[in-house]
Amino acid sequence: MAKTFVIANQKGGIGKTTTATALAGILNRSCKTLFIDADPQGNSTATYQAVIEDQATLYDVMVDAEKIPLAEAVQHMENGDIVASDPLLAKAEKMLDGDVEGLYRLKDAIDDADDYDYIVIDTAPSMNVVLYNCLIAADEVIIPVTADAYSLQGLRQLYDTxxxxxxxxxxxxKIAGLLLVKYSGRSNLEKKVRDDLTGIAEEMHTRLFETRIRECVKTKEAQAKKKLLIDYAPKCNTMLDYTAFVEELLG
Ligand SMILES: Nc1ncnc2c1ncn2[C@@H]1O[C@H](COP(=O)(O)OP(=O)(O)OP(=O)(O)O)[C@@H](O)[C@H]1O
Ligand SMILES: [Mg+2]
Structure with missing residues (x-):
């Protein structure tokens, strides 16, 4: 059985996709890793240069009545294996409404895919049936957070979920931990928020990862060029930090 990590935080633009693609890129170097894009925005799908026309996507696996097996939706790309997202996923809420098994669609699909060591799932900035499917299918949740005052809002709701x-x-x-991303460490506010986060992590019965992910312009460049950061700038600060993070995660 694959170990499944889901990257979640309903706050937008916090660094979920960056974290998910970095984690999958690193894991895929040494282990068989499958990426699942569960965000209808499809940012990870774009980074992997996966297609959604004439190709089964997560929508067909999770939402479509035919329930296509996960393996049939996997695309073998240069950046790794991925199940692409589709804007149609936004309709999942409506489509699965009233289906007693609607929360288990992803779990059922993943249970059938046993030839991977790891599965990494990127999620959308929303609390909906797709996110519940991801949490039900996962072994561990990784929660990226940034060190600004607003970032802490909403963590309570995520924890309750x-x-x-x-x-x-x-x-x-299991909550693997809170991961401080886009960190500059320059401002006093950041240091204060980091202290607050240690307390919040304790309340959530998890940890704040020791490793913090520093910012680097290469991250945005890699995204624009549809490359994984591990290929585009393996030695940049952000990538070095994600590498340290994965070591801490797998401990
Ligand atoms: N370490 C970093 N250094 C520089 N920029 C970063 C870093 N991490 C993330 N970013 C930038 O922050 C923005 C948001 O990141 P990302 O797309 O990963 O967030 P997200 O949580 O997936 O957003 P959404 O909620 O819309 O899915 C992007 O422009 C990304 O390039
Ligand atoms: Mg994203």
């Missing part, structure tokens, strides 16, 4: 899933649908779900 994770707790509810742990209580009912996925008791084995």
């Amino acid at each position: 994770i707790k509810a899933v742990q209580k009912r649908q996925n008791p084995a779900l």
